[in-house]
Amino acid sequence: MPSLARTIRSLRRVGIREWWRQLQYIGDAKSGRFVGMDQFGNRYYENRNGEEEVPGRHRWVDYAQHEFNASQVPPEWHSWISHIRKEPPAQDSLLQASSPPWKTPYMENLTGTRGAFKTYNTAAPKIQPWEPKTTSRGEQTSQ
Template identity: 75%
Template sequence: MVSLQRTIRSIQRVGLREWWRQMQYIGDAKSGRLVGKDQFGNRYFENMNAEEEVPGRHRWVDFAQHDNNATQVPPEWHSWLSHIRKDAPTEDSVMQNFSPPWKSPWTENLTGTRGAFRTYNTTRPKYEAWQPKVAARGVSP
């Protein structure tokens, strides 16, 4: 359980509205430095104060959408969140200057949604469902 002192300190830092939103979405009140924002509107934060955050959990993402999943985080931000890269993409000169011409914009995984990829098949099926043939009956006198 979060202590009363930490709760009051969090409300003072982020405001009552943002504190309530964080409690609803992530179940913890966090405050830190805004590092950057991606094309989806997700905000990325970092808090290097060792007294407030558990080691390894000092970087986090605030998703823009309520129905969120991990595929909404672009690869460059994922590598920063996972501590693969030291600097965030907004602060790293290599990431800012590196944009290959073949790189397409990041899209989330749409499996299980209406936007999921479905193949279109043009070949005849190997078997077809049986269709009964109805013959006309003779008229009785």
């Protein structure tokens, strides 16, 4: 639960509109330094002021979409938010230099949506469904 003084400081820094949006989306009023943006439009922030943020919560993402989930954060930004990397991807020279040409672009997890991967079976079915054989009324079959 943020303190009242911290909430008022954030309100002054980011403005009432952004402050209200943050309360609706992330449930907290935060202000910090803009660090970068990924290919999906997500914005990443950092607040290094030690007394304002809970330790480990001083880096955060502001999602571009209203319906968001954690799979919309690319791996390089996830490693920065999780403190695996010290520098953000835009400033990390090692990450910029080591992008292999065979690497496919990152895509969010689409499970449960229309874009989800669905397998198909190429084997012939072992059990064939019963199909009734019908004849017209005038036709007689000999048995």
